[in-house]
Amino acid sequence: MRDASDDFAGMSRLPLLHGVGASLRKAGMVNGGTPPACRALGPVLALMACGFAANGHAQAYPRKPITFVVPYGPGSGNDVIARILQRKVTDNWGQGVVVVNRPGATGSIALETTAAAPPDGHTIVIGSSSQIVNQHLSKVRYDFARDFVPVTLSGTSAYAVSVIKTFPANSLKELIALAKAHPGKMNYTGTIGSIAHFMGWLIQRDARIDIVMIPSKLAAEAETDVLAGRIEIWIATVSTSMRQVRAGKVKVLAVSGNQRSVEMPQVPTVTELGYPRANLVANYYIMAPVATPKPVIDTLNSEFVKALGDKEVRARLLAAGVDATSGTPQEAAIMLKNEVNQWEKIVRDSGIRLE
DSSP states (O other): OTTOOOOOOOOOOOOSOOHHHHHHHHTTOOTTOOOHHHHTTOHHHHIIIIIHHHTHHHHHOOSSOEEEEESSOTTSHHHHHHHHHHHHHHHHHOOOEEEEEOOOGGGHHHHHHHHTSOSSSSEEEEEEHHHHHHHHHSOOSOOHHHHEEEEEEEEEEOEEEEEETTOSOOSHHHHHHHHHHSTTTEEEEEOTTSHHHHHHHHHHHHHTOOEEEEEOSSHHHHHHHHHTTSOSEEEEEHHHHHHHHHTTSEEEEEEOSSSOOSSOTTSOBTTTTTOGGGOOOEEEEEEEETTOOHHHHHHHHHHHHHHHTOHHHHHHHHHTTOEEOOOOHHHHHHHHHHHHHHHHHHHHHHTOOOO
16 A cells, blocks of 8 residues: 555564474473473484474475465456566465465455365465455455464555546545535445445545445446546545546545555545545455464565565556555564454444345
8 A cells, every 4th residue: 555655574484494402492392391202202213203393394385386365356456466476476486376266255255265275375365455344244254363364464555535527626625515515415436345435434424424325336337437427426446546537537636545645646645634534445465274384474474575575566566556565474463453353343333234
């Protein structure tokens, strides 16, 4: 996200073997002790049977190509990020990474499949804020906090509040003034339960205006309705909005994020304009099944953070509307937990549900 472009330092890949002392510690030694089962074997056999076995995950991983699951079809935001990273990780690591699209049920099929996969690091998924929202909106069989362990945050996408070029408002303040002067007469659009839907709802609530949400089945339908003048307010990702900005058909009044957009530095953020709770973005997390061993997670983290630090990768992601953002598994876990809690409150307060 252009609003969260600061990169965290990536975790270095853990060495596979740190000598005899490290091997015994990994086998279960605590403060110089040795596990009872290993003590019975004697020091040499203990090292061979317990010390090296403890390093088995790190030494054997990966044993086969890694399946990188995408919850949506080709061309989606998750898919674009996955394919850009897949190429770079494969080149750097020399290890096969295969992107597999498993669309359906607003991403639920891919997440449920990954959660049920063996926790050995050979199946990972790129989940996003949209699936976190869906977890609270409808009945699903996955839970971000329960079923997954983050490898790293990979990127974020900001949103823009736009109107057609001829619309009389030239700022969010003017738009809100018009809405207050004409309650119930203006509208905005988005797919039901989408980030755009909730961003519009939060602006409406906090600005105390009455605008009508006109649902669209597809994001492309919303764009068409706005350009045709059937919808006044368009909320979409910055990258999607920029296509029509460059075409001279819409003007952006505000963007989400902690920083202004690189493409539109003159446009203020919703937080600057007094609506911090409407500061919603799409985050993209690379995750593995929850019981995946820490050395495997650390190895994956090292490879993906290395790829996300590459200038060409970052440029390609930025061109796709994604700000490359990486960090440690621990940092990603904290961010994910906070976001799950944030969306739980937003969905509960809104009363919006998908049946």
